[in-house]
Structures are given as structure tokens and as C-alpha cells.
Amino acid sequence: MIDRLFKKLRVRDRLSETEERALREVIEGQDEIPAKQTMVKRGEPLDKSILLLEGMVCRYKDLRNGRRQISALHVPGDFLDLHGFTLKKLDHDVMTLSRCKVAYAGHKQLTTLTETFPHLTRMLWFTTNLDAAVHREWELSLGQRTGVARAAHLFCELYHRLKIVELVDGASFGFPVNQTELGECLGLTPVHTNRVLKELRERGLAQFKQATVTIGNLHELELLAEFEPSYLYLNSEPR
Amino acid sequence: MIDRLFKKLRVRDRLSETEERALREVIEGQDEIPAKQTMVKRGEPLDKSILLLEGMVCRYKDLRNGRRQISALHVPGDFLDLHGFTLKKLDHDVMTLSRCKVAYAGHKQLTTLTETFPHLTRMLWFTTNLDAAVHREWELSLGQRTGVARAAHLFCELYHRLKIVELVDGASFGFPVNQTELGECLGLTPVHTNRVLKELRERGLAQFKQATVTIGNLHELELLAEFEPSYLYLNSEPR
DNA sequence: CGTTATATTGAAGTGCGTCAAAAAGTGTGG
């Protein structure tokens, strides 16, 4: 299961056997967490980072009026809070969307690792910068794309990210959220999210049903979303 | 001028004399860039990162219809593209807003630095994670805050960030953009940005005039924006 | 002082939100 992390890294850079071993050594423990459970609360001091092995997780912030914005989604192979390694506490909450399997990397062990493996450190650093690149693309979506294009873009992004870790089945992938939570990713109300999904469905571009996305026409969907995968840094380059 | 970087870092962590010296040594060159000039183009290979010494810079992405989203603002003391150290090319453009002074840190030198100073490395890593924390707060703004609250929030953020590097003069600070560019930060059209500014002005909360923000009532402004400075990580903690 | 960029205002249109209700799906216990 931890292999998904290596798949993710190897899409972006070379990872030596030694580095893989070193990384394996700092990943320890294994937990199962039920769905819809807060894993990390904002502000609480952190001494380890969480690697997602199975399931899906979100990070979010909310306002006093109860409106919530999901700022990031995580798929297997992602660290949920590697940024917490340097931040030491989070500015947001982390919640499981589905039942999840996770493992841990202690900050102490990570510190040791970074003192011994500079290139591996850059790769880990890279993954936190990759999260930031996704944040920027979401800012573009939230600020400038219409609801339909936002949903289309999110589906394209997840398709590509899940493909890397081999969690796409044909044109379908699991996305364990309801329409309310999907709306919280998109900055839309549940009602409008429903209408946006209806449009994508009727145009034959994508379908969202029972926590599963089925892409009807990837090319058209990407056109509509103006999806440019370069922000996912899918080409291997030395870091 | 480079001292602003150290001010920024020392608000967040201890920085030893040795570390300061080491960091000074990798910062070289000095350039002046005119206003509204693209400094880094998306996709172009990078071999150095840029430290902003004076002026203000933005990063942005745009869509085919010409709409643009500014995803980040940078103030003196910020690295503009330290994330480029691990990403090796950017997913967005970087543009000066005002006339700027900058210096450079070569990636080769940074690599050497990270192999010698693990704690300093974590501090640099931290600054890229801090940028991501700001991205998340902007996602919350763009997804869930009203136009007025978004503008209020941005003014609060800049006030606090500029305060650290001593660029706030009483209740005022320079913000070298026009209303169109401000709208591109906020995900609003120029016309609506103008109306939002009018409301803030008439409520006595903040004024934006001639590229200068003057805060009328910081407390009320923060309340309106639901501004919670914790995402700026202003408390010094060991990283 | 004219020229151009920027700010401001008005009027009308639209995407998305709100409120409310119905329909469909899901899970549980009998």
C-alpha cells in the first residue's frame, strides 16, 4: 500500500533504492480511520505526519455562518500533513471522507532523514509544493471558472491524480463524497452543485452517482474545464 | 534590504548567526525591475530563486477568455519562487506590480546549503508552506466570502504581513495595484471591485486610494472579514 | 493641455443562493 507513495514520487523524479529504503523506514504504524472523522484539528501541536494508504481525505476551513471550504483533497500515496513537519501545527482541519488506512512518519525521524538524504528531502519538499500548485489551480477555479467548469476541472484533476496510483477503473473512479461535500470543494451550494452535475450529465461529459465519477468524454471535459495538467508536474525531472 | 528576509524568518523561528551568514552567502546579485513586468514565465526552466527586496509582486494564472486570477502577492522579504527550487519550473507567471529590487539564490548554492544546514532548510521549506497556507485562506475567501469580506480580508492580511517587514506607516501601507488588479486578487470584476471599495470606505473600515490602503478601523475590518491571523504563523516556534 | 489610464456610476442581465418541498436512495429492525 505504501507503494502508492513511491508511484507518486517516481512519476516526478528518480528515487533510488537506498532512498526508498530510508523512506520506508520512517513510515511506521498503521491505522484504520472511519469515514467523516476529523484526523487533525487546527492548532493542535503535531509530532508526526500522516501518509494516506487507502481512502480519501479532505482539508477544510469554515466560516462562522457554517459555510465550509474544502481546500484540498487527498488520495492514496499523499501525505496529508507533511506541511505540518515545518509548520508544527495546521491552520485547518483534516477529515476523512471515506474509511481510510494511514501510516505515520514521526517528525523526529523525518528530521533525521532530512539530515542524511538531501535529495530525498527535496522530493518530500516537492510534494508539499505540489499541494500548493493544486491550491493555486483551485484559486483559479474558485475565482474565475463557472460552476460547471469548476466541477469539470475537479473531475479531470482527480482522474489524473488517481491514474498515477492506479485507482482509475476504465473511465470511473471512486469519489466518496455527497453533493454537499462536492459543493464545498467547488464553492457552490448543494442545490447548485446538483444543477451543475445535471448539466455535465446531460452533455454526456461526466456522471457523478453513488460516490463514483464516470467520465463520458475526457477530451471534451478537459476543453470545457480548460484543464492543463502541467500544474500536476507529471514529467519526471531531477529535483 | 535583505534584512527583511531575516525579519520574516525571525518572527517564525530562531535563526542563528551562522545560519544568517550562510543564507547571506547564497543571496547574490541585485536587480531592479520595472513595474508590470513578467519576471518568470510558466514552464521556463529555473536555476535560481528570486528574493524580493523592495516592491510588490504577484503570481497569476489566466483563462482563455482573458480573465485572470492572481494567486499570490509578495512583499519584501519574500522569495517569489522558492517553490521553483523543487518544482524546477512554475505552473504560473510571476509579475512585478511596482518597480522592484530583487536578489538571487542559485539552486546549486541552495542545494549545497540544504546539505549543510538542515534547520535552515526547514525554515526555507517552511516559507514555501507558509505561501501554501495563504493560498488556502484565499481559497476560503474565493469560495465562501462575499466580495466585501474578501477585500477586507486581503487588506488585513497585507497589513499584518507588511507590519512584519516594517512597511506599514500608521494605518496605511502601499499596495501598488489598480482596481482591476485588486479585482484579479479577489475574483471580482473591476466594476464590482469599485463598489466593494466604496462600501468599505463608506463604512469607515478601509480606504483604497492612489495605490495606498488606509485602515479606518482594524478591529471592525477583521470582524467583517473573519480574519484569524493564525494562518500567518506569527508565533515563533522551533521548526 | 490634451491624451490616456483609472475610477465611478447607472441600468439591465445572469449565475448562483435561498427556501421549500418532493422524490429517490440507504440502512435498520421486525
Add this chain to the structure above:
DNA sequence: CCACACTTTTTGACGCACTTCAATATAACG
């Protein structure tokens, strides 16, 4: 296997925040 409660999805009607289009006013500048 059905009955019931609960969650989620879907639809309709209406309202509002923001956009669009267009015109005017003001500031910036050589």
C-alpha cells in the same frame, strides 16, 4: 422481505450578489 426513519438527490420559485455594457468623471502624465 417489508416498514420505517433518515439521508441524499432533485426540482421549482424567487431573490440577491455579481457581471456586463455603457457612459461619465477624475486622475495621471508627457
